[in-house]
Amino acid sequence: MNNSKLGFINNNRRELGMLGLLIALIVITSWGTRESGVQALFESKFLSADNLKNISREIGIYGIFSIGVGIVIITAGIDLSVGSLMALLGVVFLYFVTPPETRPDSFLAKIIPEIPWLAAVLFTLLIGTAIGVFQGLLVGKLKLQAFIVTLCGLLSYRGLARFSADDTSINISDSSQNLEFLRFLGEGSLSDVLSNGNGSGFLHSIPMSFIYLLCFAIFFGVLLHKSVFGRYIFAAGRNELATKYSGINTNIVIAFAYVIAGFCTAFAAIPFCIYTGSVQPATHGAFFELYAIAAAVLGGCSLRGGEGSIIGILIGTAILIVLRNMVNLFGYPTPLSDAITGGVIFVGVLLDQHGASSIKRIFSKKPVSGN
Amino acid sequence: MxxxxxxxxxxxxxxxxxxxxxxxxxxxxxxxxxxxxxxxxxxxxxxxxxxxxxxxxxxxxxxxxxxxxxxxxxxxxxxxxxxxxxxxxxxxxxxxxxxxxxxxxxxxxxxxxxxxxxxxxxxxxxxxxxxxxxxxxxxxxxxxxxxxxxxxxxxxxxxxxxxxxxxxxxxxxxxxxxxxxxxxxxxxxxxxxxxxxxxxxxxxxxxxxxxxxxxxxxxxxxxxxxxxxxxxxxxxxxxxxxxxGRELERTTNTNGSKIDQSKGFETKDIITSTYPNNKVSFKISSGEILGMAGLVGAGRSEVAQTIFGVDPNLGGSVYIDGKEIKRGSAKASINSGIYLAPEDRKRTGLITQFDVSMNVSLASLEKHSNGLGIINNESEKITANQQIEKLNIKTPSAETPVINLSGGNQQKVVLGKWLSMNPKLLIFDEPTRGIDVGAKAEIYKLMRQLADKGVAILMISSDMEEVIGISDRIAVMHEGKITGILGRNEFTEENIMHLAVGGSSES
CATH class of the missing domain: 3.40.50.300 (P-loop containing nucleotide triphosphate hydrolases)
Structure with missing residues (x-):
């Protein structure tokens, strides 16, 4: 792991720069939230065990679906449907584990049976993947524009989620099943899962979603950077025509990226709705597609395709989450958080594309014209 | 005044x-x-x-x-x-x-x-x-x-x-x-x-x-x-x-000797989407270079793309060594040993931001990977270096992006991709466009070497000198039809031009 990371830094200025930004953010936040007096950075609120646990849980969930979106972006596509799909799958998943009589009066509520939670997990993954297959065929095979296809997804999955939940919130607490272990898997820590809720110590501060993310990162990292299929993804993203002229069925390669995105979104949707405890379909997962795109772009994926890495996407996700946490801890108004996030992404990407000189140029223009 | x-x-x-x-x-x-x-x-x-x-x-x-x-x-x-x-x-x-x-x-x-x-x-x-x-x-x-x-x-x-x-x-x-x-x-x-x-x-x-x-x-x-x-x-x-105008000094054509009529490539009645009413049939023996002349828009590239399988299969059949091959995709053609070095190298021949090694291996990655689909970088690199040496590709290393190479060397990378496999028919579409004189000569020599090894070669070219100097026979196209096929003793610019503007071969 460490070795491949070192090779990475040598080859990828982008990831290195963003890693620098992440470290800077961590240092700033730690410094700004340290206890009064001159105390060590490590005793800051930011670096407290609870805060780190929360951050890593969020990084876990956001990271998983960002990997899916990132892979789509590497094929020169885009997936805007992620947030809405999370809402729809959240509703579906909670319907699977709650008795029909507790559900609102809507058509999905009537046709979805109550099934054991493990089956519910599998079916939710299956539905998410199937939606990925559908979008993938539309984009890869029928050559519809990815932006349009997934924009339709964004609108219709959210609408479907709201309609089928009758626009009310669906609560996991309505379930009559014993969901304790599912809760450990979803929002608990590694030691919760290993020792049935009696965990403590270091393992207790590692949330399961972070573990999932590590597994996803390793699996998709190998797939993308070491396998034939990954090479095809990059090739199709760079130059689809030339890839086709090398005998590769780019339609399938591109379609498969959307399948991966659907699966990743479904996988992230489950711990996310367990963590929130309820799904309010109008707002659940809102803007997640944009966070995913931001994470991927920050991490070095080019919207023109053919560029990017899993490690970059992870760093991009971490930057987003740490930024939001910083805004929180500093006591800035929460609504400002997106504005600050947007500003940091902008400066980061600008710096990366044009170096420090362009920023200087932008700010030096005014005095020059003033003279 | x-x-x-x-x-x-x-x-x-x-x-x-x-x-x-x-x-x-x-x-x-x-x-x-x-x-x-x-x-x-x-x-x-x-x-x-x-x-x-x-x-x-x-x-x-x-x-x-x-x-x-x-x-x-x-x-x-x-x-x-x-x-x-x-x-x-x-x-x-x-x-x-x-x-x-x-x-x-x-x-x-x-x-x-x-x-x-x-x-x-x-x-x-x-x-x-x-x-x-x-x-x-x-x-x-x-x-x-x-x-x-x-x-x-x-x-x-x-x-x-x-x-x-x-x-x-x-x-x-x-x-x-x-x-x-x-x-x-x-x-x-x-x-x-x-x-x-x-x-x-x-x-x-x-x-x-x-x-x-x-x-x-x-x-x-x-x-x-x-x-x-x-x-x-x-x-x-x-x-x-x-x-x-001018008379050409012929590039001496050293060949003909290794042509094996019993083997090679044949196409019968294939149809291109540009000229759906015209059927194209021709034969290239193993060891033969068939030049294809014609004016821009005559449908030559379309014939190549249809044979190679990147243009839709609208009918007709293709044979290698007398056996009909499966068509319908580039993959199918590649599996039968039909390769295309396309006209527009940067758009269709290469992924220019990829390095030499990745371009050479792109069509044969399965050969360089294990059962789980993980690429073996060593074997990939060895093949790339073999091609770099064999084709005399001038590049700092196998890891240099091909965008940094000259036109001639880029063309050699395209060839390296196919020569690392097992060609039966190699189609060159405008093989020397934008390439300097030295590299041109190398590519001509290479074509002849390949032919001598038993590969059938189709060379589409708008460069008269090239067509006359390199080919064993010349097929001339006009508006989607082959208007004539010339043998060695009929190679003149006048003959070619006459056919290229639509004249028939009898007159």
Missing amino acids: KTELEKPSFALSMRGVNKTFPGVKALTSVDFDISKGEVVALIGENGAGKSTLMNILGGVHQPDSGEIKVNDKIVTIKSVSQADSLGIGFVHQELNILDNLDVSANVYLGREPRKLGIIQKNIIAEKTNPFLKVLGLDISPDTPVAKLSIGQQQLVEIAKALSKEAKIIIMDEPTSSLTLSETDKLLNVISDLRDKGISIIYISHRLGEVSACADRVVALRDGENAGVLAKDEITHNRMVSLMV
Whole structure:
């Protein structure tokens, strides 16, 4: 792991720069939230065990679906449907584990049976993947524009989620099943899962979603950077025509990226709705597609395709989450958080594309014209 | 000063025009004249400099030196709009028409009469009508252009030129996508315009049309004036010999010996999407190089792409060593040993940002991976280095992005991709376009070596010297049909050109 990371830094200025930004953010936040007096950075609120646990849980969930979106972006596509799909799958998943009589009066509520939670997990993954297959065929095979296809997804999955939940919130607490272990898997820590809720110590501060993310990162990292299929993804993203002229069925390669995105979104949707405890379909997962795109772009994926890495996407996700946490801890108004996030992404990407000189140029223009 | 009444005054004269593009001398001291109410045909092989000369006249390019006079006044034409205001209209081969607008909106595009910023639609329509009448276009000015045939769209372009008060209209291959009756109509329009005193420069490869409408023929060859034919001198043969001109010193062809007629490639009745009514059949023996000549647009690349499987399979069959092969995708063709080094290397041949090794291995990654689909970088690199050595690819390393290599070395990377596999038929589409002389010779040598190893080779080329120098036989295409296949003893530029402009092989 460490070795491949070192090779990475040598080859990828982008990831290195963003890693620098992440470290800077961590240092700033730690410094700004340290206890009064001159105390060590490590005793800051930011670096407290609870805060780190929360951050890593969020990084876990956001990271998983960002990997899916990132892979789509590497094929020169885009997936805007992620947030809405999370809402729809959240509703579906909670319907699977709650008795029909507790559900609102809507058509999905009537046709979805109550099934054991493990089956519910599998079916939710299956539905998410199937939606990925559908979008993938539309984009890869029928050559519809990815932006349009997934924009339709964004609108219709959210609408479907709201309609089928009758626009009310669906609560996991309505379930009559014993969901304790599912809760450990979803929002608990590694030691919760290993020792049935009696965990403590270091393992207790590692949330399961972070573990999932590590597994996803390793699996998709190998797939993308070491396998034939990954090479095809990059090739199709760079130059689809030339890839086709090398005998590769780019339609399938591109379609498969959307399948991966659907699966990743479904996988992230489950711990996310367990963590929130309820799904309010109008707002659940809102803007997640944009966070995913931001994470991927920050991490070095080019919207023109053919560029990017899993490690970059992870760093991009971490930057987003740490930024939001910083805004929180500093006591800035929460609504400002997106504005600050947007500003940091902008400066980061600008710096990366044009170096420090362009920023200087932008700010030096005014005095020059003033003279 | 006396006016010289007897001396014809030229509407336009170009003298000693020179133009160099990076690495290419496109025009060398070219003269061109046209007088009022004259139709001059400009002919020449691909790359003879016709387009460059006209682009200079149309304000697209600036000449390095030379003099342009319009109505005896020296002018410099720095932009397309300046050409417009001098009365020079350009109807391009690729129509510049917006098919989401109606006829009058296209004619007056960018010059719409307006009041308070609002376009005066009815005024435009009124103004457009007379031009349509002149051209015999019986349509309403508010007809959407999308509803018009290509021929009608062409006339709309001419109407646009006329509405700008063009005195000289340049038509670049105006009939290349017209039907026979549309072509006749256009030729009538041209003679009407001539009678109205408009000068027309007519660029065409179709020598029949040229002799039908031109008052004079100006031929260019290799960027120089090749000669002029007056009205009564215009014949098919004289035009061909002007275009071809020089005798070629033949590149000595060392071969023929290893041709094995019993093996090789054959295609029967394949159909391309560009010319769906024409079936193409030919045979290339193992060890043979079949050159394929023809003018741009003759459908040669389409034949290659159809055989290779990147264009749709519309019928016909393909055989390797007598066995019919599966078709329908590039993958299927590649599996049968049919490879294509395409015309546009950067667009279809290479992923230019990928390094040499990744490009070489792209089509054969399965060979370089284990059962789980994980790439073995070692084996990939070894193959790439073998090809670098074998093909003498000049690159700092196998990890250098191919975008940093020269054209010739990029072409070798494309070849390296296929030679690392097992070729039966290797199709080269314009293999030496944009490649320097040294690398050209290497690629020719390589082709012959491959042929000697038993590979069948199809070489599509617009470079006469190359086709004649390298091929064992030459197939000539015209409008989607093979108009003739020439054996060694029939290789002359005249023969090829004759077939390329649609003549049959008997005459």
